[in-house]
Amino acid sequence: MPFSRTLASTLSFDHAVDLSSLPVRRHLPSHPFVERLRAAVPFDFFAVSGLDLDGYRFGSGHSIDTNVPPAYLDAYYGDGLLASDPFVKASSTATGVVIEQEIYKQDPPSERLLYLAHTFGVLNRTLFPIRRLSRIFGAVTFSRSTPFDREEIDFLGDISGTMHTIITKPIMERFAAQEMRLTDGELDCLRIASLGKTSEEIASACRYTTDTVNSYIKAATKKLSAKNRSHAIAEAIRRGLIE
Structure with missing residues (x-):
């Protein structure tokens, strides 16, 4: 089966000649680091978004590794929800952890977004922005059926930068120099x-x-x-x- 431009089920990048030919949404059902982390703080879904490269930073939707069901992503992006999702809008300028339910109190989500969330169980999203100096270039998001408590949030916040580095390392090692035109x-x-x-x-x-x-x-x-x-x-x- 050929690779989709929008979804891949493997971290093998042998088919991609450059970053632009890599699927932008990559389904990652299992990863050793993720499983160890899940043993410390249980969660249902995760998403590692953004790269520290022009055009691929968080909010563009151009680089996501996640175990969120592909059908959810297809509907989410197909319906253009990235642009209207209150959670994403709040995350793009966040200075700290972003908690979905807190955002929804101020900026309620659309009925379509709520429907997808409950249908696929992508609930209580909690996002940690990843920065270089003052610039947010990435994010790590966790979700589960029950809200995370404060101790769990603190732990996930401490580990989110490491998780982003580990998950995106194969891409950065393969394509960063090429994308930045380093000889x-x-x-x-x-x-x-x-x-x-x-x-x-x-x-x-x-x-x-x-x-x-x-x-x-x-x-x-x-x-x-x-x-x-x-x-x-x-x-x-x-x-x-x-x-």
């Missing part, structure tokens, strides 16, 4: 620089001139929106571009 030379220089090497030492290892090394690192720093070489290295590690 092999720029990545090589950042990788060796992360070992504490000077420009001269990087040049010797890569057989570049020192001026070329400095140009590569300067270009990579700009592409990563970093302040300096050290910041660029940290950003490259955080985004999974280098180890």
Whole structure:
């Protein structure tokens, strides 16, 4: 069966030549980290949304890994509910945890959204925004039939950043450098620089001139929106571009 542009049931990305050819909604029925987390705090469904890349940040609907029933997602997106969902609207500017029932008290959902939620059991959504500095680029959402208590919310909040990193790591490792247009030379220089090497030492290892090394690192720093070489290295590690 061919892959759908909107839904995949595997984390194998061998079929995708670039990020734009990867299904935007990927069904993830099981994952070792998710199952360990579920043992600590029971939940029915989860969604890991957004990437720290232009065009794929949270709210665009262009990158979602989830175990939510595909039929729910098909109806949700098919009916254009992303644009009108009060929960999503509140989440896009959130400074902390977003709890569905609290949002609905101020901004009631549509009858269609309520119908889908109760039909598929996607209830009591609780979202944790994922940030880089002041910018929200991702989110981790949990839901279950009963509301999460405060202790559970605190725990999920503490672990949500780690979960986002783990679930999106295969995508970022495969496509982030390509999407950000980092060249092999720029990545090589950042990788060796992360070992504490000077420009001269990087040049010797890569057989570049020192001026070329400095140009590569300067270009990579700009592409990563970093302040300096050290910041660029940290950003490259955080985004999974280098180890």
